[in-house]
Amino acid sequence: MLIIYGAVALAQDATTGTVRGNVVDTTTAQTPISGVRVVVVSTDGTENETTTDDVGEYTKSGLPPGRYLLSIYKDGYGDRTGKPVTIVTGGDHYVPLKMTKKDTIVTFFAKFGVVFWPLLLCSVAALTFIIERLFTFLRSRSKLGTEQFMASITDSLRSDNIMEAVSTCEEAGGPLANVLKAGLLRYSQAQIEEQEITKEEVQESIQEAGLLEIPELERNIPVISTVAVISPLFGLLGTVMGMINAFTTIALEGTGDPQALAGGISQALLTTAGGLTIAIPCLIFSQVFESWVNKFVLEIEQVSTEIVNQLILGQSA
Template identity: 35%
Template sequence: MVEIVKAGGWLMAPIILCAIIAMGIMLERFWTLQQKRVLPDDLTSKVWNWVKENSLDHRQIQSLHQGSPLGQILAAGLINRDRERVIMKDSIEDTGRHVVHELERYLDTLGTVAAISPLLGLLGTVIGMVKVFTAITTHGVGNPTVLAGGIAEALITTAAGLTVAIPALIGYRYYRNRVDTLVVDMEKEAIKLVEALHRRQSYNKQSQKDS
């Protein structure tokens, strides 16, 4: 393996660096974007029970905000639960944009790695072929050993670049779709809470009028 890396020339260093970055991002996103970490089971139902029992306080809202991305969004709505529906919805949407930004963290870097890795491999190919033609000009084509180094460099860097780019691109596409799915699910949960709080608010107002 070490001999292959050496044969690929100095461009193998940035290609290996890209591989390390891509692997690190994919492992980190795999851990961060788990369903149970982003959308804990029955979180919305638990929050609604707090509201119905009038047991919701600042400490619970703070804990909810720190617990998960969905919790951050629900906490934004709960802070404004006694205000108008539009204000509550705007607060949730504003927090949602920050949450989405956090969920998409490092994905642009992963996409960049997927894009530049084959280009680095192509650059290695060009450099290797330049060495081949230089060797031909200097020594002719009679000695294949002279040409082998440039050809090996060209092929190894191309293969290495593609080896890094393909899984990086797959990971980028997968996690981008994963984020989109999670965002849609969080929107559904937030809408359910907003509608429930709005109905409760309307009911309380009607009860006050009747009394």
């Protein structure tokens, strides 16, 4: 019976092939990985599966001749799929494979090295001040809308009711209303004291109020712009330090393991990617905030000039 089974096995080996190999991790030690699911898929979609043993070895026999794709899977490691292999009759094909451990949050950020901490501070500062500026600009919007607000002010001035216009400013809120309110109160005070008031005096009151409102809108925008500038520099610093370490490894050990060298370089480039990830949103938001400030300033200048002219012309009439 043993002779018969042996003959059958030899006959099968003569018409089929075998693929075998080992699976290790991508660290310098190249530690064998046990329990890896190895799937051998033929061109017609037929799957043949095996598992690595305690020393990371796998073997799959009885494969008909043809082209196959090897794929390996294991929890905690990145999948590797589509490794081609051609099986020939009676062939014994050795295919070594490597797997990389999936990064956790801790291991991923550990790759950044010492520049992780300044990049973390930059990201926290950027996020904090961007959110703070967004809330500030949202609060600065008039509750009535610019057109409705201006229509109410104009109606009050036409009826020579300055205090009603002041009440409208208090109701609307925002930088524009606060600036106009200062000019209206200055004009109203002159009326109560029965004093002559010039256009320049009203404009001076409006400008003084603007000196209080505009800096509040511009506050912390320079910080965001600064983060946009320095975060790529920290990222570049980390890349340079990583490249120095990589070339030091080459000088000491040569280029015998290109995969390890490529892994070191890719980790070094992570810091540049991190710096740019912080800098790009900071640059965008700083430009948006500055454009909003310029829009507020232009709106204040145009509306205040219109209101001042209306006050002085109404007084002259």
